[in-house]
Amino acid sequence: MARKAAGRPQEETLSLWKREQALLKTLVVDRDTEAWQRDLAFSGLQRVGGVDVSFVKGDSVSACASLVVLSYPELEVMYEDCRMVSLTAPYVSGFLAFREVPFLVDAVQQLREKEPRLMPQVLFVDGNGVLHHRGFGVACHLGVLTDLPCIGVAKKLLQVDGLENNALHKEKIRLLKGGGDSFPLMGGSGTVLGMALKSHDHSTKPLYVSVGHKMSLEAAVRLTHGCCKFRIPEPVRQADIRSRDYIRRTLGVQGAPALRPERSKKAQRPKACPQGASEEPAGSPSLRAFSAKDGNEPHQKKWPKLQQRIWGRGKEALWEDLVTKCNSIHQGGAGHPPQ
DNA sequence: GCGACAG
DNA sequence: ATCTTGTCGC
Numbered sequence: 001m002a003r004k005a006a007g008r009p010q011e012e013t014l015s016l017w018k019r020e021q022a023l024l025k026t027l028v029v030d031r032d033t034e035a036w037q038r039d040l041a042f043s044g045l046q047r048v049g050g051v052d053v054s055f056v057k058g059d060s061v062s063a064c065a066s067l068v069v070l071s072y073p074e075l076e077v078m079y080e081d082c083r084m085v086s087l088t089a090p091y092v093s094g095f096l097a098f099r100e101v102p103f104l105v106d107a108v109q110q111l112r113e114k115e116p117r118l119m120p121q122v123l124f125v126d127g128n129g130v131l132h133h134r135g136f137g138v139a140c141h142l143g144v145l146t147d148l149p150c151i152g153v154a155k156k157l158l159q160v161d162g163l164e165n166n167a168l169h170k171e172k173i174r175l176l177k178g179g180g181d182s183f184p185l186m187g188g189s190g191t192v193l194g195m196a197l198k199s200h201d202h203s204t205k206p207l208y209v210s211v212g213h214k215m216s217l218e219a220a221v222r223l224t225h226g227c228c229k230f231r232i233p234e235p236v237r238q239a240d241i242r243s244r245d246y247i248r249r250t251l252g253v254q255g256a257p258a259l260r261p262e263r264s265k266k267a268q269r270p271k272a273c274p275q276g277a278s279e280e281p282a283g284s285p286s287l288r289a290f291s292a293k294d295g296n297e298p299h300q301k302k303w304p305k306l307q308q309r310i311w312g313r314g315k316e317a318l319w320e321d322l323v324t325k326c327n328s329i330h331q332g333g334a335g336h337p338p339q
Numbered sequence: 340g341c342g343a344c345a346g
Numbered sequence: 347a348t349c350t351t352g353t354c355g356c
Contacts, residue, residue: 055347091347093344100346127345137345158345346347
């Protein structure tokens, strides 16, 4: 049953979402925090992850959320998790995370509980990081909520803060010589928001890389290039391929029985496949926030407690924290829990 | 009414 | 995001 698309959220909802972004943005770390990130060969890096959400064609609610983990530098799939979910929030440019991130956080949490040894050391996210309307794209959002280093990789330039896909921009793209070449994307404020990267020698369209969390832009661009067999970084590409395959195998057998569900050839076989409950309530709350009363410096040791605050409490308690924190950031009024 | 619009 | 076959090029 193809369900109807959710309409555009109320202005009040968007305003609350903006506040949540402003709150969580204070927790973003935009520098290298891990030793391997500073190493020229990324020695010490063994697992890179990718996430994606694919959709059922005539349906704007049913989707497949996937998390894959690949070995580095071999880029072979060691873990795959695909599960059907029911999206609640509609897609609104600038608020992609509110539509997809709850399910991605769930996937990371599942891995953390069931196969902690396979936890990726960095996550590639389909979408932007700080290259965003309010400097807090989906890659930052997922990074802060999971505490994992994240890299935002977008396929199209998000035209914000003066950035334009105009003739000059196109000319700069044309001048990129070989794979690994890049140029900075400078926002109106003079800040470098991201880099346009030619991900391999024969790629015409660049990738738009920006910092998600716990990683410098330089390392993010270098690693992105190091993970590209094709234009799209392999972790995201595998997550995409596998989530689409999962949808095809799950909903495609309606009128085509007897044929054993086959896996696309582009998908290698993973070692561990926790075929998550193929159909679950999955209507998890779109709100995943916590109050941060200190800065984001000594994160390592405080994280277990923060994590508990994310997962160990009810939605209402989280909302209280959020509203309290937001009111202290801006001078705004009281908020109401989302519908 | 016109242009923009990550996924 | 998704709808879609072949086709041109290396």
